[in-house]
Amino acid sequence: MARVVITGAGTINALAHDVPGTLAAFRSGRCGIGALELRDVERLSIRIGGQVHDWDPEAHFNRQQIVLYDRFTQFTLLAAREAIAQSGLDFDGRLGYEAGVVLGTAGGGLTTSDENYRAVYEEGKNRVHPLVVPKLMNNAAASHVSMAFNLKGPSFTVATACASSNHAMGQAFMMIRSGLTKVMVTGGSESMLCFGGIKAWEGLRVMSRDACRPFSANRNGMVQGEGAGIFVFEEYEHARARGAEILAEVVGFAMTSDAGDIVMPSMQGAARAISGALRDGRLNGEEVGYINAHGTGTAANDKTECAAVADVFGHHADKLMISSTKSMHGHLIGGTGAVELLACIMALREGVIAPTIGYEEFDPECALDVVPNEAREAKVEVVLSNAFAFGGMNAVLALRRV
């Protein structure tokens, strides 16, 4: 089986419009969550989010492109440019046929749907722009990445709610490992911070009105974010032969289904995904120094996740570090695992563990080292990224320092 390494990373999220800015925010424990600025916000009961500010699409795309690009596609393309530029790869020749793009998103072009429903239902218009369908479809972002960079191999979009981008990156990993492709552009994006997107979440009554405080006893729910995280996954020998800078190695992946409840998480389902990723990567639990948690800040997720980690790692659970960067950038739903993978890479490469900010009160049901409030220096060899979705679909990635 081929080895798989990461040779490029790109992002845009509430913390920054690129990777260096995001990592700087992780190091300083900066919060990107604030008051939402969007149309009809006064009709929402949830008015905070991890919104991307100062976003000017015209600075990055021309008019013809903007007509075709929903906000989630714009975010994806910006992050893909950064990742592919860092990798130094050019797909114009034969490599284009051996490279594909697999991305995660839960909602796709929700801003486009929201604006056009408003036009026909609220404003009574009987006509919408002719390109609404290609703009809102879930695979639009993956398709535009393929077109922008000439990626002609296996390409598709994965939608498993909050685990979408971890599932997507898992597919990319398995494709390269099996020899199906040489390079995959992968990750995910989401842009659900529109009136309809927030209104739908309000109904579940799991959103916080003030802050995302994962693992803290006084946590009171999740906070949504938006943005994209995109990576270049590359076959190890291919990367080495061209002298590419390797950010980390992807060594294991597992996915499980709770087959239980549509919203309540299962400890067993999460634990099976974590232990499956260890087994897939032929890892000992003791090798894992850091876990980037799903850590949504809801009552249900955080205690279930901690129980799963304790179950899998036994005594070692008390030694490893586990943090949730959702406290800083919010929950990017289908794009969340991708942005969070940046914290995993930072831990491996820089020896800095991103903190769980907003942590205020110890919770005996989350009695792990959650790296509260301040980043910490620590050398780690192996890290995990957890994602546990509504619908009971779980996906865990394991990365190793190179």
Add this chain to the structure above:
Amino acid sequence: MAESVRDRVIAIIAEQAVLEPGDVKMESTLETLGIDSLGLVESIFAIEESFDITVPFNANEPDKSAFDISSVASIIAAVEGLVQAQKG
């Protein structure tokens, strides 16, 4: 008025629990009625729609909510209070 609030709340809870209204007792709890967390948020939604009120309830901290869901009686009392406060 009080009785009508009671009957309407019991009807909503009975529908969610798939029971006859007569089988929903004042001392029943959501747990004994077999209503799970999703059934609870659906019931609260139905109560909001039926009475045109807003129910302050966050599933992450049910104990901190002023909306007491510990029994059918407490839910009825809470709805009566909200109706009075928001519609009175």
